Amino acid sequence: MNPLDLSAVALAHRVRSGVVTPSEVAIAARARVAERNPALNAMTVLNPSLDEEAAEVARRLAAGEDLSLAGVPVVIKDNIWVKDLPITQGSRLFAEFVAPKDAAAVSKLRDAGAMILGIATCSEFACKGVTNTPLHGITRNPVDTRLTPGGSSGGPVAAVASGMAPLALGTDAGGSSRRPPAHTGLFGFKPTQDFVPYGPGFDEPVDGISVISPIARHLEDIDLAMQVLAGISTGSVFAGTIAWSEDFGLGQKLDADVALALRGAVAQLKRQGFSLVETAPDWGGLTGGSVMPLQFAGLARLFGEALKEDRSVFDPDLALQIETGLGLTAAEVANAKSASVHMGEILNGFLEGYDAVIVPTTPCPAWPVDRLAPEFIGGLPCAPRDHAAFTPQANHAGCPALSIPFAETKAGLPLGLQIISAKGRDADLLATARNIMGALSRPKHERAS
Known part of the structure; x- marks a missing residue:
């Protein structure tokens, strides 16, 4: 088996056990990028020091260090600093910028034995729902290259979904590391605000809402990443009631396949003993x-x-x-700042009454790569940001939110289910997600009428 097809947990175990060496993993990762990146345009640069990093991991293992991410290649979004690599934010303004130091999250990965495979594309300044830039071009969805992987973390999800690496770091200031995973069949986790150190790095357009987010093919790898990045331990499964809603109280229409999949998932969870109630926050007109x-x-x-x-x-x-x-x-601007505060207060207040709330990650699957947004959602013409209707609320509340792959459309496109819980309950949210994944059989989506 190619080591790149393993989970990060399994790969690190094999490296620690001596079944595969860090150097062999590095060789396999470079080969996988060479094979698959041309069709996807997920990576902006490969790390020229990958072999040296592999040798350093091998040295540390030989010295007796217990490295939880031993030899695991990780891709980093193009707005997170990695020392001595070009980090451009997808912008020609920063085409020549070389990061002077690692972001703290990158340092934590290295401390745990991870190897930085390279840098993955993002939309310019991470401020767009598709990953197409004048600097780096169009990034495509591995599920169907005619479609977008979404944005702004399009490169990280394309790299992970196509098997270039088992783990990536993205950023999320409004859903950028939840919606792209939903469009590519991955897990994407937005931690509680400030649980994972942010920076040193670029100035943000909006302070206090963006987080570093792990992205992976396996939920166990999200768990491991959060242990490394934030030191969280195993949580407890929610024992109380979980809210669920088709539209999150926003009136947003869903594609028929999304609505059918959500209702099927809720029915399955109820059969498995989960306590679910259909309800949503009253946003008072905020979107x-x-x-x-x-x-x-x-x-x-x-x-x-x-x-x-x-x-x-x-x-x-x-x-x-x-x-x-x-x-x-x-x-x-003042009105928007007030809306941010109130949006956070509303969601945090709502979560005082429920362990979590479940909503679709997106109201639609991925759309054609040459479009800024889908033309229609739920059979109706839609606004450019309707595809992102359900994700910014958690950022303005500072809450943890996880997108899990849970179904496919009748055309075989992945759909994501978003689980949001109260601030600080990251470990419990991940533990509950494991139970939810076990309860959902994830069959092929039945046809919507």
């Missing part, structure tokens, strides 16, 4: 659009002057966001 001015204003603060000097440097979609930010009034 993801209510807080988007914060992103526009933040981009304008960071890059407004550069836009005025040369608009052509930017992805046209990002140029429009920056331009929008430059035109916002102080009152509009």
